[in-house]
Amino acid sequence: MDRKIEKKKTLFSKRNIFIAIGSIIGVLIIYNIFFAENSSKLNVEKEKITIETIEKDSFKDYIPVIGTVEPIKTIYIDAVEGGRVENILIEEGNMVEKGDVIMELSNSNLILEISSNEAQVTRSINSLQSTLLNMEQRKINYERDLIDLKRELKTQKRSFENNKKLYEQDHISQEEFKRSKENYEATLTKFNLFKEAVKKDSIFRSKQTKRINRTIKRLEQSGELVRERLENLNITAPVDGELATLNPESGEVINRGTRIGKINILDNYKLKVEIDEHYISRVRNGLPGSFEYSGNTFDLKLTKRYPEVSQGKFKVDMVFEDKLPEDINIGQTFRIKLELGEPKEAVLIPRGGFYQSTGGQWVYVVDESGDFAYKRPIRIGRQNPQYYEVLEGLQPGEEVIVSSYDNYNEVDKLMLKE
Numbered sequence: 001m002d003r004k005i006e007k008k009k010t011l012f013s014k015r016n017i018f019i020a021i022g023s024i025i026g027v028l029i030i031y032n033i034f035f036a037e038n039s040s041k042l043n044v045e046k047e048k049i050t051i052e053t054i055e056k057d058s059f060k061d062y063i064p065v066i067g068t069v070e071p072i073k074t075i076y077i078d079a080v081e082g083g084r085v086e087n088i089l090i091e092e093g094n095m096v097e098k099g100d101v102i103m104e105l106s107n108s109n110l111i112l113e114i115s116s117n118e119a120q121v122t123r124s125i126n127s128l129q130s131t132l133l134n135m136e137q138r139k140i141n142y143e144r145d146l147i148d149l150k151r152e153l154k155t156q157k158r159s160f161e162n163n164k165k166l167y168e169q170d171h172i173s174q175e176e177f178k179r180s181k182e183n184y185e186a187t188l189t190k191f192n193l194f195k196e197a198v199k200k201d202s203i204f205r206s207k208q209t210k211r212i213n214r215t216i217k218r219l220e221q222s223g224e225l226v227r228e229r230l231e232n233l234n235i236t237a238p239v240d241g242e243l244a245t246l247n248p249e250s251g252e253v254i255n256r257g258t259r260i261g262k263i264n265i266l267d268n269y270k271l272k273v274e275i276d277e278h279y280i281s282r283v284r285n286g287l288p289g290s291f292e293y294s295g296n297t298f299d300l301k302l303t304k305r306y307p308e309v310s311q312g313k314f315k316v317d318m319v320f321e322d323k324l325p326e327d328i329n330i331g332q333t334f335r336i337k338l339e340l341g342e343p344k345e346a347v348l349i350p351r352g353g354f355y356q357s358t359g360g361q362w363v364y365v366v367d368e369s370g371d372f373a374y375k376r377p378i379r380i381g382r383q384n385p386q387y388y389e390v391l392e393g394l395q396p397g398e399e400v401i402v403s404s405y406d407n408y409n410e411v412d413k414l415m416l417k418e
Contacts, residue, residue, distance in 0.1 A: 056347050058343045076262045079257060080256065083105030086250075088246070093243065095240075098236075100237045239263060242263065269324065303317050352402030360380035364401040373414045375413075
């Protein structure tokens with residue numbers, strides 16, 4: 001009979017080989033899941049990146065701004081009276097002193113108007129002065145009448161007293177005595193009434209005189225103002241300074257209130273500075289600043305902050321603390337360091353293109369081996385033109401890549417190649 005022959009089992013059977021291969025694949029899968037590095041990588045040449053070392057140093061909280069030189073004060077000149085420009089005595093760009101005649105105007109209508117007003121004022125003053133004169137004459141008349149009446153009273157009194165004695169001695173009749181008595185009493189009453197009238201008239205005259213004098217004074221002041229209008233046809237410098245601009249030309253007719261020009265006061269200068277509105281809450285009067293020019297440092301102080309914001313910027317004025325540049329000119333610009341706070345010790349990272357790529361939320365930190373750099377989250381605070389202040393995530397002595405990350409697609413690890 002035929003007998004089934006069983007195959008002899010060996011170590012390298014197909015079954016064992018498949019089991020071994022499957023086991024190896026399984027081990028590799030488990031290793032990749034639990035032990036292998038799954039982070040994304042990118043090879044980067046060191047010479048194409050910028051690596052900086054984290055430092056701990058004094059952080060100077062300042063911002064760079066541009067200041068334009070302006071005069072410390074500008075006085076504008078307006079035409080108080082209108083007229084035709086006859087003469088220009090001082091050209092723009094020249095220095096002037098207070099009271100110097102810059103320009104002469106002519107205005108015939110104004111001259112006629114002033115002459116008419118002056119005549120009217122003169123007539124009014126003359127009329128009031130005549131009233132005062134009449135009142136003074138009336139006072140004199142009252143005083144004269146009072147003197148006469150007083151003398152008459154004394155005469156009547158003396159006659160009455162004499163007649164009284166004579167009557168008592170029976171030298172005169174009773175009728176004659178009564179008549180002298182009645183005359184005296186009538187004169188006394190008349191004297192008292194007239195005296196009271198004079199007193200009231202004196203009070204009225206005193207008040208009236210004061211009112212008239214005040215009116216005359218106002219009229220005289222009005223006359224002076226009228227004459228000043230004529231003097232205003234000569235445009236004069238209100239202050240000492242530089243006649244910066246002069247707008248009208250000879251023969252031109254200008255109206256009252258027209259802006260003629262301006263005078264710059266050059267006792268000192270200020271710098272007009274525009275600042276990004278991002279800093280508006282931190283900028284206040286009294287902040288210091290400085291700039292370098294011709295090898296010297298010049299200190300400034302912020303004296304005025306303008307509230308208006310235009311096109312994302314607001315303006316401030318800064319003045320010199322002590323010395324001025326010798327050859328300073330209006331319109332000249334300087335790059336100023338405006339200090340926003342006191343210097344403080346902090347962990348610092350140099351500025352670089354990485355900030356635009358990450359918003360300052362993370363950086364690539366170089367490993368101690370120098371072979372690769374990996375992502376690390378950080379937190380950044382204040383900044384100045386040189387450094388960012390690091391609040392969390394980095395320690396002094398560590399190295400980071402500060403150049404732009406735009407080409408890295410946020411890979412987890414950069415392999416650094418020489």
